[in-house]
Amino acid sequence: MTTSIKDVARAAGVSPATVSRALGKGPVSEALRAQVLEAVRATGYRPNLAARRLRSQESGTIGLVLADIGNPFFTGVARAVEAAAYEAGLRVLLCNTDEDPAREAAYLALMQEERVAGLILAPTRATAEGLAEAPPAMPVVLIDRPGPPGLFDSVLLDNAGASAALVDYLVAQGYRRIAGLFGQTSGTGVERAEGYRAAMARHGLAPALRFVLPQVEAAEAGFAALCQQGRPEAMITSNSLLLMGLLRAARGAGLRIPADLALAGFDNEPWTGLVEPGITVIEQPLEAIGRQAMALLLERLRTPSAPVRKVMLSGRAILRGSTASAPPRPQSSTKTPPPSSFTL
Amino acid sequence: MTTSIKDVARAAGVSPATVSRALGKGPVSEALRAQVLEAVRATGYRPNLAARRLRSQESGTIGLVLADIGNPFFTGVARAVEAAAYEAGLRVLLCNTDEDPAREAAYLALMQEERVAGLILAPTRATAEGLAEAPPAMPVVLIDRPGPPGLFDSVLLDNAGASAALVDYLVAQGYRRIAGLFGQTSGTGVERAEGYRAAMARHGLAPALRFVLPQVEAAEAGFAALCQQGRPEAMITSNSLLLMGLLRAARGAGLRIPADLALAGFDNEPWTGLVEPGITVIEQPLEAIGRQAMALLLERLRTPSAPVRKVMLSGRAILRGSTASAPPRPQSSTKTPPPSSFTL
DNA sequence: CTGAAAGCGCTTACAG
DNA sequence: CTGAAAGCGCTTACAG
16 A cells, blocks of 8 residues: 555665665665665655554653643643654643543543553543542643642642732732632642632631533623622632633723722733733642643653653732732731732 | 542442443433532542543544734734634634644644544645645644635635735726735635735736745845835735835835825734724735535535535725825816725 | 464564 | 664454
8 A cells, every 4th residue: 555664675776674774763774775765755654653653662652631622721731742752752642621521531531542651641540630549641741730748740730829919919909808719629629729829818707609510601600609609708719710800890891990890810810910900819820730730741751760740830929900909908008019020 | 649439429329320320421310410420529620631632532622723923913813713613513623823834833833643533724835735635634724825726615705805905996996016925835825916916907917026934024125125126105915914115114214104105904903003004905805714614524524525615705995094095197077985894 | 152373563582 | 884674553464
């Protein structure tokens, strides 16, 4: 059917082994290499990767299993992973689980069948919990979402710290009744909720939080639930889809931002700076997350027995109009204008 | 190393051929099948896809080569393609060229090396032009962007018609000096520019257009260029990144929309409805594009000699505040409020 | 229905 | 440096 290494060998007047060496790293004389290359051009030969992988027992591929390719956070990380993989001479097999543990399981099986060298994975909570009992057959680096402690290399944002910083800032701006809406499918949502809870407690404030599916519609419902016992002065959320949902719901309710409701969340997506007022967000270092994950994976492949590493990256708060100072209270003092961003 | 079909055969007390048949579609007695399945579970066997592909000469995979995975248009199409492929029992190999013809060429070669059954491709202009002389070795369905006429199945928006409709609508709203900013890397940008030019001519208006790279920054520069000879009353653009750039530039220049400048573009991204005023856009049927492309590819695989098909899909205009009526002119008549959307 | 054997297209010790 | 041969893990005619 298609041309094989034999056809090239015949055309070049050499053995198949020589063709293989000329195309790979084997030792070949310059003269023969030139003959082979010419024959490759003449025949239009393209190596068959399935055969190469089967024989060499190396896939030259890593897997990247993400929860939602429509989320710019993951798109950004994927770009960085792909760039780093390319530089390392590896290909990336990208899969999108859509936050569905069943699809996730299917893709993990697929990765195994493809014999990928390693895996970069942003697991759903369900999968993250199962990872301890049924670990994948290849090295795994977790990103964005925590797994069972101490078992896998991971690259995470300081999630609790970031949402605590958001609470601290809102409190400094004069807000007190601060509610939180968090994604229920990821460990990230859980960690951010914990940071929120801890910071609220530290300030002596009562927490009011809800967990929902990370979807725009779910956030609109969550908004209503959070307003059940009187409207909060501010809301924070763990995910940009939820942030969009809250904004829509607030507008639908005719609320002015931030006068009636302050808003803050995660991920500095373009739209958060385009709406008016702009929305205060924690910007995650997408590029660094992707590259760091790839670096950890490469080291793990090189040294399987090295101790497990957990890399915590810091975000940056982008301060915008959605969290401008709350209306003055009796006890509040005068404030200087806030900085427009700070590192956590 | 990892368990193979031989290990399963030994554990089940059958031949490797029987294992293969039990796992595939071959005829096997129920008793043996059960034994095999049990042995598979016991051994934790996972088939080696490289071996399977090599032997069966079927990759069970199609390639999807896109220009920009960060663009929600392509993300949406990719989801639809993947869903349709899954239903057809095929996998999808997704590659992102970033509008770079060199990367595109590398990925097309890779697709060949992976022996994918077929390809769904959104080509850059450079690649689209070369497709006639150097056609890929497998069936190709073009999406979003035109290729050499009559050579490949394709699924396209009626690009010229859509941008003409935008011009018509702006004219009906009372705008006259309408400028256009178009992406220069894709045939789509060219077609949309043509539709713009034709519609302007039909209305007896002078066109003013620029081609730029499909990037936010390039659009900001393009904005300045279009304002060189006096500011237009309205601008249309062929791409959502360019639309974002125009909006930023307009705001940076302190322009009110639509009073100082009306704005319209393509792709109904969430942010276009979140900014105020909302931006008028042509919404493309992402799901239909992806599914139609997959359908064409499947038919092509079934009937290689069938005549080439070109499917033109229609978009839907989403009318928002960014194109509200222009300030009345002497000759303009009274208008009824516009509908909020219409099909092209 | 079942098994023994051949072979997909490569790479890689093994000789020379 | 070069070639002949073996073999990666499967599937699939070919017999039975």
